[in-house]
Amino acid sequence: MRDPDLALASWYERCARAPAPSGLEVPCRVDARPGLSAIAVGLALAFATAAWTPAVDLVDARTTARYLAVRQWNEPAPLPPWSAILPRRPEARV
Amino acid sequence: MFRLALAIVGAADLAEDAAQDALVRAARNRHKLGGVDDPHAWLRRVVVRCSLTVLGERSRVADVSEAAVAPCETDVAVRDALSRLKPRDRALLALVHFEGLGYAEIADVLGIPIGTVGSRLHAAREAFRKEWGDA
Numbered sequence: 001m002r003d004p005d006l007a008l009a010s011w012y013e014r015c016a017r018a019p020a021p022s023g024l025e026v027p028c029r030v031d032a033r034p035g036l037s038a039i040a041v042g043l044a045l046a047f048a049t050a051a052w053t054p055a056v057d058l059v060d061a062r063t064t065a066r067y068l069a070v071r072q073w074n075e076p077a078p079l080p081p082w083s084a085i086l087p088r089r090p091e092a093r094v
Numbered sequence: 095m096f097r098l099a100l101a102i103v104g105a106a107d108l109a110e111d112a113a114q115d116a117l118v119r120a121a122r123n124r125h126k127l128g129g130v131d132d133p134h135a136w137l138r139r140v141v142v143r144c145s146l147t148v149l150g151e152r153s154r155v156a157d158v159s160e161a162a163v164a165p166c167e168t169d170v171a172v173r174d175a176l177s178r179l180k181p182r183d184r185a186l187l188a189l190v191h192f193e194g195l196g197y198a199e200i201a202d203v204l205g206i207p208i209g210t211v212g213s214r215l216h217a218a219r220e221a222f223r224k225e226w227g228d229a
Contacts, residue, residue: 004175004226004227007168007172007226008172008191010168011168011169012191014169015100015101016192020096
């Protein structure tokens with residue numbers, strides 16, 4: 001195929017049919033409002049099931065997992081409430 | 095998101111990076127979404143910018159073996175020709191031929207005056223034809 005326009009069109013057509021990167025494909029849409037937590041937005045991006053108009057965008061679940069991992073890395077979870085009742089170390093009782 | 099990024103960057107691993115970056119940026123800028131009329135267009139703009147960033151970090155597309163689509167001879171030649179274009183030209187061609195956007199939308203996505211879209215598109219097509227002819 002030597003026609004550059006046809007070749008380009010063929011390439012983009014194949015891009016449009018490209019499979020999602022890997023793993024589970026989930027429908028995704030952005031439905032964020034101010035005040036939602038970043039985690040909630042991430043979950044909404046990954047798991048919202050309402051169809052995007054006019055097309056449903058697909059993202060890789062692995063991408064979302066990596067995003068959530070980054071969030072957890074940057075914002076370590078607070079100590080669980082039961083940590084307050086853990087026995088103290090011996091030196092702490094002196 | 096992934097497919098638009100793939101149409102711009104030309105390689106699956108780079109497209110994954112761009113899509114991931116776009117998700118992170120979208121989450122970080124979620125407060126802006128409340129005032130956005132068209133969230134889809136907003137997200138598209140984020141994907142394009144992330145794709146351009148990824149291209150800036152790696153000037154050439156990855157090996158053909160990393161392609162998300164089964165490569166054929168024509169695809170290899172197209173990817174090779176696209177890889178020699180400026181990132182902005184690649185984004186412009188993808189927005190026109192892949193996304194099917196109009197001039198106004200392209201100007202909005204790329205942040206350029208609408209009056210220059212036509213000339214830039216012409217230049218991008220000519221650049222691709224030249225690279226295609228040289229291949």
